[in-house]
Amino acid sequence: EVQLLESGGGLVQPGGSLRLSCAASGFTFTNYAMGWVRQAPGLGLECVSSISGDGRTTYYADSVKGRFTFSRDNSGNTLYLQMNSLRAEDTGIYYCARAGPYFLDYWGQGTLITVSS
């Protein structure tokens, strides 16, 4: 059974940093690209970033480019999203998802990030 479990969310002040993790299990991790999708409170979905199976290729939404870094540890089946210079508009639920191969076929339950002073 495919499982994705996010962690690392919480309350952070504007300008602060946070690192999200996503532990994956139930599939051959290196065979899949992965992504982060966020959802602001009461709003729609935004693809934040994606990473190839070997970790060599990443994509970022313009809204987070230069501030967020997406990486993966293929030996530990874990994803990381390092978020710096956080802004109020980064507030929301962050989901990690498996790209199977391009659409998102499995999603974690999400972790909430609140950027506020």
Added chain:
Amino acid sequence: EIVMTQSPATLSLSPGERATLSCRASQSVSRSLAWYQQKPGQAPRLLIHGSSTRATDIPARFSGSGSGTEFSLTISSLQSEDFAVYYCQQYSNWPRTFGQGTKVEIK
């Protein structure tokens, strides 16, 4: 960036009725179009990919169609568990973009 536009914003229907949701892309995405269902407090769930291929364990009452810039999702006979928000997403280009969602609510 490809803009995805869904209509209507809200669809008020009764159980057993047919629901038809629309999604339009600002430029062609061929058949690189997925539909997701999201219920309150839950993560989105993949329903359809490749415009018309049902994902694993998705009931046959869900069907998708379209190519290029015009797509639709049809639920042939609404069940109580189908009342939710539905999103389309293009995966032809980066950034992958979602529509703003269509809420299917009980009339």
